[in-house]
Amino acid sequence: MNKPDMKVTIGSLTLQNPVMTASGTFGYGEEYAHFFDLSRLGAIVVKGISLAPRVGNRPPRIMETASGMLNAVGLQNVGVKAFIEEKLPFLRNVGIPVIANIFGATVDEYVRVAQELCEAGGVSALEVNISCPNVKHGGLAFGADPRSAAEVTAAVKGVSSLPVMVKLTPNVTDIRVIASAVEDAGADALSLINTLLGMSIDIAGKRPALRNVTGGLSGPAIKPVALRMVWQAVRSVSIPVVGLGGIATARDALEFFMVGARAVQVGTANFINPRATLEIIEGIEQYLLGEGMTSIDNLIGALITVED
Amino acid sequence: MREILFDQQVQILSNRFFLPGHCLMVLRAPLSYGSACPGQFIMLILPGRSVPFLPRPFCIYGLAEEPECVRLEILYRVTGEGTDSLSRLHEGDKIGLLGPLGRGFDIDPAAQRVVLVAGGMGIAPLMRLAQAYRFLLRDKEFPIICYLGAAAESHLIGRDRMEALRADLRLSTDDGSTGHRGFITELFAQDLPSYRDSNTMIYACGPLPMLKTLAHCMIGSGLSCQVSLEERMACGVGACLGCVVALSGEAPGIRYGRVCTEGPVFSLSEIDWSVQDE
The missing domain is CATH 3.40.50.80 (Nucleotide-binding domain of ferredoxin-NADP reductase (FNR) module)
Structure with a gap:
């Protein structure tokens, strides 16, 4: 039997397969080139980029938790200029779509980063981080409120020649309201979820485990929450939804496709298994073969529910 | 780019307490570890996705090249759930190994x-x-x-x-x-x-x-x-x-x-x- 067709489209962007790396967990790609041929990925989503370089938070920045980890890196990054000059040349040569994750403290900063990346060439899409809970003056305000989420989406969309995917925070009361607001503001796609705000204490020292006190929870611990939110978002919007949150195996990814995600991102799992993305791609292919499906399209939204 | 290996099935040759709370683990590492620099480290990865969840970094305590493998020695203290789980592994068990990693010590051949x-x-x-x-x-x-x-x-x-x-x-x-x-x-x-x-x-x-x-x-x-x-x-x-x-x-x-x-x-x-x- 022939290999199943793994190709998916996210708006105007075509991916050879639906597995991407999640922002902040795969560096700028180079860090993982030791372990497998990066050109086998669906896309690489790079570490979040801001207008100016950011040094990030004081350590300790990470803490292991049950089936997951907390991080409060504080969006440390080289800034858009150094990204374009020093990191993008390597990524261009990989030969697969590069998705630039962007963030800012103001709408104007988002707009300026978006403009610079659109002009640079070699970036295939933008992922707008309106969700990162780590930085006091960062994205929280945008992603937690439908009006500000819509405002930053419309502003980036207004200057961008590239497809714009908006990454949502799970730290909201109703994800459907934010998803709809972002769609109405012109987003080409959604990705969710970002990390869940959490906390851990070092009881011996009676201190927070993280210097920043709170951090973003990721890893298998958050997968059921992510899956529920992706399911809700898919039913609320008509633009493509990319699912992420705790995906570590092909089985995990299959669940997201069944609830209607058009693609998935793999994040924290890269830390435990640098070849996790590759194993997930192969696992999805094997599942499709076993089910006699000729295309990943047969699986997307294949969830069977009984309505009472 | 110096080579970094990731092997999910590295054999444990021995793992024992030599002092209360202190363990020495010996791993059967690939031959290329022979070129690991002093001061470089490795990550040990326990299979499964519960606690311990993340890989754990350890420096290399001893290294011996043998015809078919490199014997890597790791010294660790049992301080939490991760190292406790490590201490419960036995000879013949398999563990994930990532490395060699990082920048090691500079050695001066002219040192007196x-x-x-x-x-x-x-x-x-x-x-x-x-x-x-x-x-x-x-x-x-x-x-x-x-x-x-x-x-x-x-x-x-x-x-x-x-x-x-x-x-x-x-x-x-x-x-x-x-x-x-x-x-x-x-x-x-x-x-x-x-x-x-x-x-x-x-x-x-x-x-x-x-x-x-x-x-x-x-x-x-x-x-x-x-x-x-x-x-x-x-x-x-x-x-x-x-x-x-x-x-x-x-x-x-x-x-x-x-x-x-x-x-x-x-x-x-x-x-x-x-x-x-x-």
């Missing part, structure tokens, strides 16, 4: 004297370094002076092995059960002025307060010292930015280096000790 300052488990990377010096400069006679400090005599780890490497040992214990009663940095500071007379390479590893004291001792000595640092890590390859340490520099504001990639070995003067918390 090698000085090691170790606090407790800090002996681990320095043992491998001493081993490498004796092997690389095997045609040369030169002193290795090892300052080794611990809580008590029974915790002076690696003492016999250092003696076998013809190291001149200077000991200290917190309780005075052997050697100098007090901190190892006190012994080292007394001798430091005498190390200016020849080409001396100084290396250290130990708890943060020890390294801070050492940094203070070294000021104005005209000598440099390489230190191996430890931090919580997730990826080990420079992606997660979890393991940063504040670096010193002329420019205003804090600048961070990743212990996993810019380190774990730094020059003592590269680190901004004023912001390091205990």
Whole structure:
């Protein structure tokens, strides 16, 4: 039997397969080139980029938790200029779509980063981080409120020649309201979820485990929450939804496709298994073969529910 | 780009407590580990996705090349759930191995004297370094002076092995059960002025307060010292930015280096000790 067709489209962007790396967990790609041929990925989503370089938070920045980890890196990054000059040349040569994750403290900063990346060439899409809970003056305000989420989406969309995917925070009361607001503001796609705000204490020292006190929870611990939110978002919007949150195996990814995600991102799992993305791609292919499906399209939204 | 291997099925050759709470694990690593530099580290990954969830970083304590493999020795203290799980593994069990990682110690082939300052488990990377010096400069006679400090005599780890490497040992214990009663940095500071007379390479590893004291001792000595640092890590390859340490520099504001990639070995003067918390 022939290999199943793994190709998916996210708006105007075509991916050879639906597995991407999640922002902040795969560096700028180079860090993982030791372990497998990066050109086998669906896309690489790079570490979040801001207008100016950011040094990030004081350590300790990470803490292991049950089936997951907390991080409060504080969006440390080289800034858009150094990204374009020093990191993008390597990524261009990989030969697969590069998705630039962007963030800012103001709408104007988002707009300026978006403009610079659109002009640079070699970036295939933008992922707008309106969700990162780590930085006091960062994205929280945008992603937690439908009006500000819509405002930053419309502003980036207004200057961008590239497809714009908006990454949502799970730290909201109703994800459907934010998803709809972002769609109405012109987003080409959604990705969710970002990390869940959490906390851990070092009881011996009676201190927070993280210097920043709170951090973003990721890893298998958050997968059921992510899956529920992706399911809700898919039913609320008509633009493509990319699912992420705790995906570590092909089985995990299959669940997201069944609830209607058009693609998935793999994040924290890269830390435990640098070849996790590759194993997930192969696992999805094997599942499709076993089910006699000729295309990943047969699986997307294949969830069977009984309505009472 | 130096090769980094990821193998999910590395065999454990032995794993045993040699002191209460202290273990030595021997792994059957691929042959390419023979070229691992002293001071480089590895990540051990337990299968499964519950606790411990993240890989754990360990420096290489000993390394022996055999015809079909490299025997890698890892020294660890059982301090939490991760190391507790590790200590329960047996000979023949499989474990994930990522490495060799990071920037190791600089070895000077023209060194006339090698000085090691170790606090407790800090002996681990320095043992491998001493081993490498004796092997690389095997045609040369030169002193290795090892300052080794611990809580008590029974915790002076690696003492016999250092003696076998013809190291001149200077000991200290917190309780005075052997050697100098007090901190190892006190012994080292007394001798430091005498190390200016020849080409001396100084290396250290130990708890943060020890390294801070050492940094203070070294000021104005005209000598440099390489230190191996430890931090919580997730990826080990420079992606997660979890393991940063504040670096010193002329420019205003804090600048961070990743212990996993810019380190774990730094020059003592590269680190901004004023912001390091205990």
